[in-house]
Amino acid sequence: MKNGINTFGKKNFTGAFSVPAAVVNDLALLASLDARGLRDGLVEAVKVSLLKDPVFFANLEKDSTLLAAGNIPAIGRAVRRSAELHARHIAGNGDPFELGSARPLDLGHWAAHKLESMTNHRLTHGEAVAVGLALDLICARELGLFGQAETERSLNLLVALGFKIYAPEMHLDGGAPMLAGLEEFREHLGGQLTLVLPTAIGKSTQVHEMPSAVVRKAADELRARDQQPCVARS
Ligand SMILES: [Zn+2]
Numbered sequence: 001m002k003n004g005i006n007t008f009g010k011k012n013f014t015g016a017f018s019v020p021a022a023v024v025n026d027l028a029l030l031a032s033l034d035a036r037g038l039r040d041g042l043v044e045a046v047k048v049s050l051l052k053d054p055v056f057f058a059n060l061e062k063d064s065t066l067l068a069a070g071n072i073p074a075i076g077r078a079v080r081r082s083a084e085l086h087a088r089h090i091a092g093n094g095d096p097f098e099l100g101s102a103r104p105l106d107l108g109h110w111a112a113h114k115l116e117s118m119t120n121h122r123l124t125h126g127e128a129v130a131v132g133l134a135l136d137l138i139c140a141r142e143l144g145l146f147g148q149a150e151t152e153r154s155l156n157l158l159v160a161l162g163f164k165i166y167a168p169e170m171h172l173d174g175g176a177p178m179l180a181g182l183e184e185f186r187e188h189l190g191g192q193l194t195l196v197l198p199t200a201i202g203k204s205t206q207v208h209e210m211p212s213a214v215v216r217k218a219a220d221e222l223r224a225r226d227q228q229p230c231v232a233r234s
Pocket of ligand 1: 125129
């Protein structure tokens with residue numbers, strides 16, 4: 001269990017870890033969430049499926065209409081599989097305290113953390129992760145790691161679930177504040193940058209460099225897509 005305190009203007013900047021005896025996912029709690037809150041959690045399911053489980057990813061695609069409509073049984077299936085994959089990751093990696101430099105479930109999160117603070121939390125965590133995922137996926141494609149078709153499938157799934165994949169704040173002051181988020185993430189990891197990026201749906205690798213030109217190009221592409229929402233894409 002991670003407990004975070006918002007400090008220095010950043011979400012969960014300081015905090016403590018404690019290993020829980022058990023984690024309870026009570027689907028009845030979903031009834032207390034509004035549509036935005038229900039959708040918010042789905043982005044972490046997309047994230048973990050992209051890194052670990054192509055069948056789960058395909059199931060999210062198949063269920064996307066139900067998920068976007070807040071269908072509780074469909075959301076329950078996503079919660080269950082997400083929990084299994086996260087639990088297996090933590091058990092398999094043996095690093096529940098995130099002491100190592102590798103934090104391989106952080107896909108999409110460096111930009112998300114920055115966008116949450118840059119937007120004064122106009123974007124929820126999930127909404128910011130959706131934008132951050134889209135950015136990381138296009139960066140992975142630009143780096144030659146992730147295929148064009150897989151990138152389109154992934155972006156389409158985020159959109160089908162009701163997420164926007166661009167935030168105008170990405171281009172604030174020429175993109176410099178967002179890029180500062182990459183540097184902050186490097187410092188947060190103790191000096192060496194480690195980003196997890198997909199190499200296929202369900203498979204990933206780690207990179208230790210992310211050229212700012214690649215991030216800028218990806219942000220430009222997301223803005224162009226946002227300005228032409230009606231263009232059909234294969
Ligand atoms: Zn997250």
